[in-house]
Amino acid sequence: MSDAQPRRTLRYHSATIRNALLTKLPDAILGGRLKARHVAQPIRIEDITLASAHWPRAFDGLRIAHLSDIHFGHLLGDERLMQAVDAVRTVNADLIAITGDLVDLSAREAPQLFERLGLLRAPLGVFVVLGNHDHLDHPRTIVRGARDAGLIPLMDISLRAGGHDGLLVAGIDWCKSIDHCEARLRRCGAGRADLFLAHNPKAFVAAHARGIPLTLAGHTHGGQLARRGNRQHNLVFTQRLSAGKYERDESCLYVTNGVGAWFPLRVNCPPEIAVIHMHTR
Numbered sequence: 001m002s003d004a005q006p007r008r009t010l011r012y013h014s015a016t017i018r019n020a021l022l023t024k025l026p027d028a029i030l031g032g033r034l035k036a037r038h039v040a041q042p043i044r045i046e047d048i049t050l051a052s053a054h055w056p057r058a059f060d061g062l063r064i065a066h067l068s069d070i071h072f073g074h075l076l077g078d079e080r081l082m083q084a085v086d087a088v089r090t091v092n093a094d095l096i097a098i099t100g101d102l103v104d105l106s107a108r109e110a111p112q113l114f115e116r117l118g119l120l121r122a123p124l125g126v127f128v129v130l131g132n133h134d135h136l137d138h139p140r141t142i143v144r145g146a147r148d149a150g151l152i153p154l155m156d157i158s159l160r161a162g163g164h165d166g167l168l169v170a171g172i173d174w175c176k177s178i179d180h181c182e183a184r185l186r187r188c189g190a191g192r193a194d195l196f197l198a199h200n201p202k203a204f205v206a207a208h209a210r211g212i213p214l215t216l217a218g219h220t221h222g223g224q225l226a227r228r229g230n231r232q233h234n235l236v237f238t239q240r241l242s243a244g245k246y247e248r249d250e251s252c253l254y255v256t257n258g259v260g261a262w263f264p265l266r267v268n269c270p271p272e273i274a275v276i277h278m279h280t281r
């Protein structure tokens with residue numbers, strides 16, 4: 001795959017057709033009201049407190065801003081992106097995690113996207129993993145854009161954030177199945193990570209098996225239609241881990257609603273930026 005001339009796949013073209021039929025067409029029929037209502041929903045800052053005996057004591061109380069599923073493109077443009085970036089900046093987190101689907105379809109808007117995301121800074125770094133939508137067009141453009149903007153893309157690798165004795169952060173590229181997530185996590189090596197970033201919440205199965213204390217994921221958009229007062233009752237039927245926090249033994253998972261979506265409807269499922277307060281038990 002060349003960096004200079006993206007070769008667009010069948011998957012990209014089918015996603016473009018789906019986007020035209022299920023998003024652009026209904027929005028045009030409704031005179032743009034679908035998109036207007038979608039982006040008018042305020043982005044909520046969701047404070048989440050989690051604890052694990054496996055979390056390193058040196059990082060007790062760490063604050064992580066978790067941003068996901070931006071879907072930069074037709075439904076989420078520059079103005080909305082800046083709202084999200086400004087919201088993350090106001091949190092002043094120790095570390096920022098971006099868990100995939102940075103773009104909705106095309107990687108051509110990556111320069112504009114990363115001009116904004118490049119404004120994000122945190123003492124321990126801004127880490128990025130890719131989602132399925134980032135693979136529709138040209139994932140290398142996304143990875144390169146992230147790196148050039150001062151972000152840290154994690155493509156099946158782990159590294160220490162904050163120096164030699166720092167927090168061990170692992171991140172995997174998009175994967176669909178539990179087995180595929182497990183294989184990618186295995187590639188990260190470096191023993192048991194402290195923080196694990198994956199787009200797909202199914203990766204938590206492998207994280208739990210290894211006793212990783214904290215996993216952050218997105219992908220589901222919280223189901224987009226959820227029961228009032230119970231976000232884990234939602235329209236995602238293919239994921240047991242669909243929204244919010246999950247705790248298994250000493251392993252915690254947070255699945256964020258994310259800020260964007262490919263379909264412009266959210267009911268009892270507001271766009272959010274999560275702020276994880278992580279403690280040592």
Ligand SMILES: [Fe+2]
Nearest residue numbers: 069101131219
């Ligand atoms: Fe997504």
